[in-house]
Structure formats: structure tokens, C-alpha cells
Amino acid sequence: MTDSYLTNPVVFLIQTLFGLYTTIVILRFLLQWMRADFYNPISQFVVKLTTPVLGPLRRVVPGIGGADIASLVLAWLLKSTELILIGLLVGANRNLLGAFFWSLPALVGLVINIFLFAVFIRVILSWVAPDPRHPGVHLLDSLTSPLLRPAQRLLPPIGGIDLSPMLVIIGLVLLRMLLLPPLQALTLSPQWVV
Template structure:
């Protein structure tokens, strides 16, 4: 019976995190004004619209931020956590605490996305520097605005860009120290946060 619960948790966590990631990516793509006509941008819209459009009727966007997408990601993360906790026999968790844990988990997901996204961009720049793959273009449009301050600290030396080193250091500090400290301070159950 314990094995069945672990399998169920694995499947639900994987599929749920995948969908939350799509919603978070849509939020980021709209935040940086990524190319809407990119096939991947259109796919993000297609897969997230069924849940996002009804929420937009209640939560409008303002200051150029798609608040509905961010709230949807938080709601989905909270539901996902509660389902996993019920399967793991923890019972119903206080909604306020669940919300805080969801924020911490989304921050973990965000840091993990930027970490692996930057690695993919670095490798792609070495292997295929002039590739116009839609996935790489979208990734670059999302990552470049976050990398810009780090490029000011450590400008590119000709074709060599060392700014990702500082970026990785910041991500590592957040992932290894800040997020676990937040999780511990809020009493988050181990294993609920993605990527830390």
C-alpha cells in the first residue's frame, strides 16, 4: 500500500509540477514581452488558457504584470501540495501555511528554471551560436533581462561572457541556503519544495 502511495505521489507531483511550470513560463514570457508569434509562446497560451481565462475575469493584469497567471500558479501549487499531503496521510493543512509553502515552492521552481535555462543557453551558444530554434529564442528572451544586471557587473570580454558565473553563484546561494532556510522557518514538510 505504501508503494502505491509513493507511485501516486510521484505521478501527481510530476504532472502537476509540469503544468505549474507551463503557467509560470507563461507568466515570465508575458512579463518580458516575449515574441507572441513564437510557436512555443502559442503553445503556452493554448495549454494555460482553459484555467487562466476564467481567472482573468476576477483578477485583471496591471502594471504590465499578468497577476492572474501568477495567482493561478500559486493556487495550482497549493492544490498539488495538499493532494500530495493527503496521499502521504498528513491530512488537511492550514490554507495560510499552504499558501506560504506554495510561494517557497514556486521560488524553488523559478530558481531551477533559471539555473537549467542558463546552462542550456551557454551550451547552445558554444554548439550552435546562430541557431534560431523557437525554444532557444524563447529561453533567451526570458533569461536575458535577468542576466542584464550581471553583465553590467562583469561585461563580456570579446566573445567570452563570464557573467553567468556570478548569476550561478547567486542562484546557488538562493537554492542551497535561502530556500531551505525559508522552508525550515515556515515548517515546510521536506520533499514538498521543487529543486531544493
Template structure:
């Protein structure tokens, strides 16, 4: 059982890293981050092998890189199929192939949505810390651009108190509520 737990940890870590890169790629293209920034080479080298073939069948639409988002779903789906097979196996007591697919699709969707929330939390948290510590860091401008579509509507509504921007705090609360709703829809998630 220990070996399966270790393998599960390694698979979930690798899939999470790849999913974050795919979702970050989609977000970077949605907000039109210039590809010559310091983050793009890493993101593109991590995801090109999956996104380029998917782009042939899943084109971008409405300024959104749907191939990257679908790639995140594919990674999540494959991860959860493998995890079920590792845990339960294909024994006579295990799920049939049809039910395995049917049960894994919603789990994969929720996992991607959860990772979107975690990614946005990470972007905003790092942006807030950098704004205090090193606001002129090359990555700070990228993080500002990535978080702007989410924080700007809140900034228009919320007043600053003593030159403190409360929009990241409110955004975190909103994401926590979203996570609670996701968790209630998918128990054990």
C-alpha cells in the first residue's frame, strides 16, 4: 500500500504541475501576455507537446486557448483513470470500463476547476507579496497583467483604506466560496 501511495503522490504532483502550466498558458494567452516575457519559454516548453496536437481539433475561440484548457482536462482525466486502476484495479470487484469513464469525467472537471482556483490564488498571492517586497521584478508586471481581469472589477467597487488595496483579500474570499461550493457538489473532492 505504501508503494501505491508514493506512486499516487508522484502522479498527482506531475499532473498538477502540468495542469497548472496548461491553465497558465491559457490565461497568459487570454490576457495577451507578450510571448517574450521570462515565463513564456518555460510554460510553452512544458505544454507544447500536448497543446499543439490538440489545437488541430480544438481551436481557440473568443480569445481563449481552448486546446490548453482541454489539455488540462485530458491530463486530469488520465490521472484519475490511472488512480482508480491503481487503487481498485481491474478485478472483478472493480468498476467496468463504461462506469469508470462515466465516473471519472465529473471528477476530472472538478479537479481542473479546483486547480484554476488554486492557480488564481497563487498568482494573486505572489503578486501581493512582490508588490511589497520587489515591485519592479520582471515577473511582477506579468503577475499584474494576469490578475488584472479578476482584481480590476473589485477595485472599481472597493475603496482603498489607508492606501491598502483590499481587492486581493475579497478575491481570495470569493475563491474560497467557489471552493466550498465545488466541495459540496463533489463530496470527498
């Protein structure tokens, strides 16, 4: 099926479906880790989407130090399954068990991307002055404040303009550039995984 007419659309569909759910699972981990408001409607949406799968997994995988390890394990299993399915479709039938290792740099990249997009969205929202009581604004604040506060201490507002998000974005992009290539080399990730 390597040269099949349907390979690219099926790969796209697998990446989209698995990617969306994996992102929601990672978001659940991050929101819990950042101690976001559990009763926020968006938090409740994330919880309701992930609880059917995480509930049984939590019986097997306990949390460690308040961290929801079951969410990380689920995200890892989802990403690994996605890579195995795509590997089968693109004809990379050799050593597909390596997908369990290849998924690690992909998940690190996903976490960095979530923070990048959250900071970008927070910057854009600051330009339009949204309702501060909106649930999305509260979640963005919970997710990005632990990154922005140290940057704001390092680079205070200049002339009323807060440049700390730019500092955080530069730091996240550098982290991605410095962290992912060695992780991909260490896990022997094939080119089609990137």
C-alpha cells in the first residue's frame, strides 16, 4: 500500500484523529500539573473526553508525587500506536516496535508546541482585551503564567509593553531545536516520523 492513492489521506486521518486525542490527554496532564481550575468548563470538557480511557488505566498506573502518570502513559501509547499504523501504511514494516521509543521525542515536541501556541494565543488575546472571566482566558493564564512570570522578572515591561512572551517563545523554540534532534538520534527515529 506504499504507493496507493489512498495512503496519504489515510495517514492524514490517522495523524489527525490520534493527534487530537493525544493533545487532549497531554493537555489534561498539563492542566492538572499547573493546577488549573478543575471546574472550568474547558477543563471539564477535557476531563469528560479522557476519563473513559484514563479511569481503567489509573487502576494500573498510579500517580507519582501528584503527577498524573496515567495520562502520560496513555499519550505515549496513543502516539506509539499512531506511529505503528503509519509505519505499516508507508511500508516501514521493519522494527515497528521502535515506535515506542520514537514516540518520546514526538511527545516532547507536542508539549513544547502546546506551550508555544498557548503563549501565542495569550499574546493575541491581550491585544483584543477579552472578558477576563472567560474560562479560556483563565486556562491560558494557568498554563502560561508559570513560564511568563520568570520571564517578566527577567525582562520587565518597557514603556508599558510586555516583551516577556517574546522571551518565552524564543526560549521554547531554542529548547525545541536543542532537545528534539538529540532525542530523535538517541531513539533512532526514522525520517518519516519527523
